[in-house]
Amino acid sequence: MEKPKLIIDGKRCDGRAMDELRPLKIQAGFLNKADGSAYVEWGNNKILAAVYGPRECIPRHDASPYRAVIHCRYLMASFSTLDEHGRSGPNRRSIEISKVLKEIFENVVITEKFPKTAIDIFIEVLQADGGTRCAGVIAAAVALADAGIPMRDLPCAVASGKIGNEVAVDFGKLEDNYGDGDMPIAIAPRNGEILLLQLDGMFTKDELRKAVELAYGVLPKINALQVEALRTHYAVKKDELDFRGD
């Protein structure tokens, strides 16, 4: 198959600069029944996250006497891509992604407060346009906050990657498919620690460093949008803020 040109006149195939994000929209509290939820549109990604819990841990033998266990299920809808009808249910890719996403939230959720319980995170990719796991992190973090679950931070994520010898941030689907390597990274924005890091493709030491720095350059913007989404959802005019009387 002919490989499309990913960089034209120093710009990327969708006209973005190397360090430019696609438009990112986050809405907190999208669903009615879940304890917390969020909806994210990022480029053409459409991703929904919902949180239930802390609630009784099923199956019981999964429960821990020390902390809440976090379950995470990341899935792609059967109609989420331009490719053929996808098979429903988990596959090897989604199981791996679910595991690494779970580990992000194990880091920030104050699980010690809720021994013997479970916190269930569901991430549904309704439309996939590259970078779905990072969009899932962004949505799930907001959904957890919306559920009132105590956390030390609001994790955020982005993928940077390699196009030829150039490094760019927030790969779209085309760059994902035909680029030369991809590095999703999630951090705790407060202290900048790395909570998720994956990489495929061939990176020299310098390229790797550049890709990491590029991601760190845009992650604060993503975090700010998460915070804004939560504030908007709970916003009332400042003078309307009122403690419930007691």
Add this chain to the structure above:
Amino acid sequence: MEILDEIKKDYVTDLMKKNKRPDDREFLEYRPCTVEKGIFPFAEGSARVRLGKTQVVAGVKIDLGTPFKDRPDEGVLSTTAELLPLASPTFEPGPPDEDAIELARIVDRGIRSSNAIDLTSLFVEQGKVLMVFVDMYILDHDGNLIDASALAAMAALLNTRLPKIEGGQLIRTESTEKLKVSQKVVACTFSKIDSHIVLDPGLDEVKATSARLTIATTPDYVCAIQKGGRGAFTREELFNLVDVSFEKGNELRKLLD
């Protein structure tokens, strides 16, 4: 069980604070490691790796099959891992769980990213390609399954011969040539325990691990990374461990010669 693990964890963490590891190794030192190739002659390729008391075998089978629709001129590479119940009291029979899947996918990512196997060389004729199945079987789990499995997979591939193709059939008893492997990919896995970082964590150390980082390399490139566990790494730690991985990777590559 979980309570025992917590006790183990405290013990290992206390040792680390005294700059010691449970088996007295240096922080960035591998356990003794051996690689044997060609241990199962019925498989097209095979190897056994012993890393301390961890033991992994890998087998490679070559089949004829149809290519993926979107890649009609490429062969197929498939990598799986089996956490056999005989390898640990904590492994249960059944379909691969998230740990087995993650393990296989990290090893797969390293091989695939580096193009160690040139998939276009596996093209046979229109609609027909060779399929390479790399299956890693864990026999003894004493920690750091990733590096041991990656090494076993690579050794088995290096040892793989391609069966003769005659009249659209494979003749497994006669081989024409060896599978071309252009890169030796190896993985280095680190554990963060408290604020300390060790290479090649043993089982006790695995239990005390807050975060895990695997970096797979060729001599010049990083070709796969996977962070695991609830803990975190700083940027500086990451860059430092990339350097260590290139250095230690060269030691591992020698075992594959």
Add this chain to the structure above:
Amino acid sequence: MTKIVVPGELLASTPQRVEFAFVEDGKTYSSVVGLFDEANLRLVPLEGTYMPTQYDIIVGVVDEVKFAGYNVDISSPYKGFISARDSRFEYELGDILSAKVREVDEVKNVNLEGTRKLDGGEIVEISPAKVPRVIGKKNSMLDMIRAATRTEILVGKNGRIWIKGGNTALAARTILKIEKEAHTTGLTERISTLLKEEISK
């Protein structure tokens, strides 16, 4: 001044004891989405599940009858338990009751006492974070609803509210409206008008 804060947001650059906050490297951060009153260093979460605390009055449902006592669903991740020995009543599966949390131990066993069976009536469930608003300052909101609808109302801290007699439907609707508009001002005023209108219909 109060403001909306989010998890990980800095509340104070000194270590402070604030409920729903945590201290790291000598600084105090919020762990939840909440309203933060800077002057009084008080943080009220806007969402969250019910976590039983000693002396809370809750409304529960008996969901298992055992030899030693009763397991009670208290709309929390944890089950309540009433020991048969300490109980003045006998309960059946599905009984609705009010109870006081006697003790929560370190493994989150929730012992209940001082229980009363709630016969008949209606149950409304709201977010536990909104309970104080339904009660109002010095019971003002609750008293108003009771008087206007001529109902008996028992508000559990776990967000379960039992209503009996009078205009139960109106009382329930009013409570759900309060939940929805919990963090707006002038709420008491609006509810009062609403109740008057509805009753004069």
